[in-house]
Amino acid sequence: MRRSSLVLRVLVVAYVGALLALPLGFVFQQAFSHGWVQLWAALHDHAMDLAIVLTAKVAILAVPLNVLFGVGVSLWIVRRPSRVSRVLDVVIDVPLALSPIIVGLVLELAYAQNGWFGSAFAAMGLRVMFSYPAIVLASVFVSLPLVSRQVIPLLREVGDHQEQTAATLGAKPTRIFFTITMRSIAWAAAYGVTLTLARVIGEYGAVLIVSGNIALITQTLTLNIGANFDNFNSYQGFVGALLLALVSVLVLTVIGVSRHRLERKRHGSFV
Amino acid sequence: MAVSYNGVTKSFRGRLVLDGISDVVNEGELTALLGPSGSGKSTLLKIIAGLIPLDSGRVSLAGKDVTNTPARDRHIGFCFQDYAPFRHLSLRENVAYGLKVQHVARAQRREQVDELLRLVRLEEFAEQYPHQLSGGQRQRMALARALAIKPDVLLLDEPFAALDAQVRAELRSWVHSLQQELGITTILVTHDQVEAMEIADRLVILNAGKIEQAGRPSFVYDHPATEFVASFLGPITSLGGISYRPHELELVSTNEPGETLEVREVVRLGFEVRVILGEGEGPTTWVQLTHDQAKHLNPRVGERFGVRVRSLKSSSSQSSPTRESTR
Amino acid sequence: MRPLDDPRTYLAKGVAIGYLSLLVLIPMAALLNNAFSHGLGAFWSAATSTESLDALKLTVACSLFAALFNAAAGTATAYVLVRDRFLGRGVLNAIIDLPFALPTVVAGVTFYTLYGPHSPFHLNITGTWVGITVAIMFVTLPFSVRAVQPVLESLTIDAEDAAATLGASPWRVFRTVTLPAILPSLLTGTGLAFARALGEYGSVVFISNNLPYHSEVSSSYVYSLVSQGNDSGAAAVALFLLVGALAVLITTNVVARRLALRRG
Numbered sequence: 001m002r003r004s005s006l007v008l009r010v011l012v013v014a015y016v017g018a019l020l021a022l023p024l025g026f027v028f029q030q031a032f033s034h035g036w037v038q039l040w041a042a043l044h045d046h047a048m049d050l051a052i053v054l055t056a057k058v059a060i061l062a063v064p065l066n067v068l069f070g071v072g073v074s075l076w077i078v079r080r081p082s083r084v085s086r087v088l089d090v091v092i093d094v095p096l097a098l099s100p101i102i103v104g105l106v107l108e109l110a111y112a113q114n115g116w117f118g119s120a121f122a123a124m125g126l127r128v129m130f131s132y133p134a135i136v137l138a139s140v141f142v143s144l145p146l147v148s149r150q151v152i153p154l155l156r157e158v159g160d161h162q163e164q165t166a167a168t169l170g171a172k173p174t175r176i177f178f179t180i181t182m183r184s185i186a187w188a189a190a191y192g193v194t195l196t197l198a199r200v201i202g203e204y205g206a207v208l209i210v211s212g213n214i215a216l217i218t219q220t221l222t223l224n225i226g227a228n229f230d231n232f233n234s235y236q237g238f239v240g241a242l243l244l245a246l247v248s249v250l251v252l253t254v255i256g257v258s259r260h261r262l263e264r265k266r267h268g269s270f271v
Numbered sequence: 272m273a274v275s276y277n278g279v280t281k282s283f284r285g286r287l288v289l290d291g292i293s294d295v296v297n298e299g300e301l302t303a304l305l306g307p308s309g310s311g312k313s314t315l316l317k318i319i320a321g322l323i324p325l326d327s328g329r330v331s332l333a334g335k336d337v338t339n340t341p342a343r344d345r346h347i348g349f350c351f352q353d354y355a356p357f358r359h360l361s362l363r364e365n366v367a368y369g370l371k372v373q374h375v376a377r378a379q380r381r382e383q384v385d386e387l388l389r390l391v392r393l394e395e396f397a398e399q400y401p402h403q404l405s406g407g408q409r410q411r412m413a414l415a416r417a418l419a420i421k422p423d424v425l426l427l428d429e430p431f432a433a434l435d436a437q438v439r440a441e442l443r444s445w446v447h448s449l450q451q452e453l454g455i456t457t458i459l460v461t462h463d464q465v466e467a468m469e470i471a472d473r474l475v476i477l478n479a480g481k482i483e484q485a486g487r488p489s490f491v492y493d494h495p496a497t498e499f500v501a502s503f504l505g506p507i508t509s510l511g512g513i514s515y516r517p518h519e520l521e522l523v524s525t526n527e528p529g530e531t532l533e534v535r536e537v538v539r540l541g542f543e544v545r546v547i548l549g550e551g552e553g554p555t556t557w558v559q560l561t562h563d564q565a566k567h568l569n570p571r572v573g574e575r576f577g578v579r580v581r582s583l584k585s586s587s588s589q590s591s592p593t594r595e596s597t598r
Numbered sequence: 599m600r601p602l603d604d605p606r607t608y609l610a611k612g613v614a615i616g617y618l619s620l621l622v623l624i625p626m627a628a629l630l631n632n633a634f635s636h637g638l639g640a641f642w643s644a645a646t647s648t649e650s651l652d653a654l655k656l657t658v659a660c661s662l663f664a665a666l667f668n669a670a671a672g673t674a675t676a677y678v679l680v681r682d683r684f685l686g687r688g689v690l691n692a693i694i695d696l697p698f699a700l701p702t703v704v705a706g707v708t709f710y711t712l713y714g715p716h717s718p719f720h721l722n723i724t725g726t727w728v729g730i731t732v733a734i735m736f737v738t739l740p741f742s743v744r745a746v747q748p749v750l751e752s753l754t755i756d757a758e759d760a761a762a763t764l765g766a767s768p769w770r771v772f773r774t775v776t777l778p779a780i781l782p783s784l785l786t787g788t789g790l791a792f793a794r795a796l797g798e799y800g801s802v803v804f805i806s807n808n809l810p811y812h813s814e815v816s817s818s819y820v821y822s823l824v825s826q827g828n829d830s831g832a833a834a835v836a837l838f839l840l841v842g843a844l845a846v847l848i849t850t851n852v853v854a855r856r857l858a859l860r861r862g
Contacts (some may be wrong), residue, residue: 005768008674008677008678009678009682009684011674012671012674012675012678012690013678013686013690015671015674015675016675016690016693016694016739019732019735019736019739020693020694020696020697020736020739021693021696022712023700023705023708023709023712023736024693024696024700026708026711026712027704027708030708030711069614069617072610072614073614076610076611076614080607084611084615088614088615088618091618091622091623092618094622094626095622096790096794097793097797097840097843097844097847098797098840098843099796099797099798099799099816099817099820099836099839099840099843100797100799100800100817101797101799101817101818101820101821101824101836102629102797102817102820102836102839102840104824105629105820105824105829105832105833105836106625106626106628106629106836107625108824108829109625109628109629109631109632109829109833110624110625110628111625115628116624116628117620117624137621140621141621141622141625144621144622159353159355161351161353161355162355162356162357162358164317164322164342164349164351164355165349165350165351165355165357165413165416165417166357166368167321167322167341167342167343168320168321168322168342168343168345168347168348168349168417169343169368169369169372169416169417169419169420170343170344170346170369170372170373170420171343171368171372172343175372179368180357183357183359184358184359195698198698198699199698201701202699202700202701202702202703202704203701204701204702204703204706204799204800205702205799205800205817205821208821209821209824222701222703222704222800223703225701225703225704225707226703226706226707226800226804229707229710229804234707234711237707238707238711241703241704241707241708244700244701244704245700245704247699248696248699248700248701248704249699251698251699252692252693252695252696252699253692255692255695255698255699256688256691256692256695
């Protein structure tokens with residue numbers, strides 16, 4: 001095996017270390033800078049705790065919605081291709097090219113009281129903007145393609161012969177889905193779900209616009225961190241950041257493991 | 272169980288793949304669907320299995336119309352060319368899949384799976400996973416899995432194509448004897464005419480979505496209905512504008528009456544020798560000799576020989592001209 | 599009925615299209631509608647106002663610099679990850695995805711504290727293009743690395759070895775054998791990184807100080823227009839930015855595909 005030079009290796013480790021690892025470590029250093037007692041108290045900050053609850057509530061709805069949609073659309077695009085599904089394949093990637101700020105803006109334009117849907121919802125006595133539904137909408141929007149982008153290539157690679165064989169053996173579609181399809185795409189789906197979760201928990205710009213950023217009411221954890229920072233309470237901000245950093249380390253672990261499993265699947269000894 | 276299909280038509284994105292074809296496969300027979308790639312043979316097999324819908328036409332099993340019956344209710348065993356092993360299941364679980372679907376009790380299921388594994392000689396691999404098996408073993412696993420539901424009909428899509436030559440020959444005769452032992456109606460798709468001739472009771476030759484000819488292998492070989500069938504089933508050569516099989520011709524001394532040609536090339540292929548002859552710029556003729564005949568005649572490049580149709584007694588097949596050449 | 603069709607699939611397809619329409623298609627149509635609600639002239643003057651153009655220039659310059667720098671740094675990182683075996687390689691490989699996992703706002707506040715007025719290194723780059731670029735570099739690094747890495751992995755070392763035995767220097771081997779192979783995916787990855795950078799907000803907004811005409815990026819400008827209740831102005835600038843990002847994505851994809859085709 002050809003090796004890169006030691007100089008290159010040192011340069012790369014230094015760059016990645018300074019750009020990525022240093023900030024991550026710095027979050028931990030800042031959060032612990034005032035000692036355990038202070039940290040414990042900061043963790044019980046009322047506004048932050050409410051923000052954590054809201055973020056959890058958003059994730060609990062947004063992630064399953066996108067997983068359901070992502071897997072379903074992937075099956076449609078790969079297993080039942082049609083003109084409609086080909087259009088879908090392109091549209092579904094649109095959120096990736098959009099600035100979070102633009103996502104927030106378009107949702108506001110459609111769902112504000114004077115917007116296209118907003119007026120209809122308002123007539124029904126529902127307020128979408130600056131409330132929980134709007135935050136869910138924004139979270140779902142920004143993370144829309146993350147599951148299908150992982151699942152689609154794997155579905156293509158695995159092919160439909162296993163599913164068809166199961167059908168000739170008498171299995172009904174639901175059974176085929178759970179015993180064959182789901183088992184082949186499990187790791188890709190896990191990877192996609194983790195990316196989705198990370199994106200939903202971490203979204204800032206889009207949620208900033210659609211939630212109205214009202215403390216104690218529509219403030220998610222990311223918004224709470226930003227607000228603490230803007231109010232010169234950076235220590236409290238870093239305590240929130242610590243929680244998100246811990247989640248991101250967990251996310252990285254899951255991503256690393258599922259990618260490893262996926263690669264093993266790809267390079268398996270199959271002809 | 273007899274299989275019949277009538278006027279089966281299918282096109283993919285405007286390209287006609289099957290053009291209104293009909294045939295009847297008799298109970299207990301092994302039929303080979305033979306044709307070049309793109310002839311529609313695999314599509315036909317999947318239509319019989321109910322894996323893809325047809326545009327028009329009907330499919331019947333034992334006289335019962337199943338055109339609109341989903342694959343899961345047709346009771347047909349199907350093996351893909353790539354064997355489609357369930358990668359996440361062990362060999363035993365693969366074979367047991369169909370029985371589980373039918374809610375066969377655990378003890379009974381275990382017994383039946385054991386028996387099937389014995390039948391395909393894979394008992395000691397029961398707990399292995401597909402990626403730990405060889406191609407031939409995976410093929411036998413796929414067969415056991417299909418047989419587990421005691422299908423009325425067995426459909427095999429290019430079952431031996433992905434195997435190397437030696438394993439292929441072994442498995443071919445094994446599948447043949449298994450099929451005869453079980454007496455199960457079988458349709459096998461292949462592009463290999465030798466394979467089809469060796470194990471099939473009946474050949475159905477497909478080309479460009481149409482059946483060119485159907486019948487017993489030896490009959491089809493000797494009496495090809497079309498130019499396509501003749502050339503697809505084996506080599507043909509021409510002499511005096513008429514097509515023959517190379518082994519239907521023989522070399523004789525120039526003293527005998529008739530046309531003589533000059534030897535251009537002699538190719539020795541083990542037990543047979545291929546002699547290519549010609550005259551000037553004219554078409555060449557290919558004569559197939561056995562090793563002994565070649566030793567006796569000892570043809571050399573530049574020598575001249577008389578070429579004529581072998582007499583009846585020295586040829587196993589009828590040596591009437593195959594057909595007028597279209598030239 | 600065709601044997602393979604289940605009525606439930608039609609229902610599922612309808613739900614999927616409805617979901618996508620409510621979420622993406624109709625809001626995007628609302629954007630178009632708002633951008634042109636006061637006519638084409640109003641759209642153009644809003645999109646090309648001095649503040650908008652200044653923000654756009656700054657955004658494009660910083661994004662371009664970061665994307666190009668990371669094209670090089672990302673390739674080097676992928677090269678080291680694929681070709682080297684050393685202690686900590688697994689951690690290095692895992693941490694590349696950090697920008698996908700760590701919320702942008704956390705990166706934003708961290709960079710502000712690290713390189714702001716109270717910097718532990720006494721290094722204040724807030725409100726400068728350097729600060730903005732560093733934040734964007736953080737966000738975009740994984741795009742280049744993950745685009746190049748699989749191609750490098752699939753590249754047989756034989757070709758490189760063959761070139762090396764012919765006496766080519768390592769740099770020459772890289773330039774003549776490795777680089778042409780990774781170029782299409784490198785281009786796609788860099789295009790994706792650039793498009794992402796154009797719209798970046800959370801990681802940039804703290805370190806940039808958001809000074810109009812000076813250190814305000816386009817997404818920040820759109821946000822300030824939204825905050826002022828200027829929906830049609832925000833829509834106009836957003837549309838301008840969006841079309842730019844899509845153009846970059848499409849161009850890099852087309853060029854990358856051509857390059858890949860030429861290689862056969």
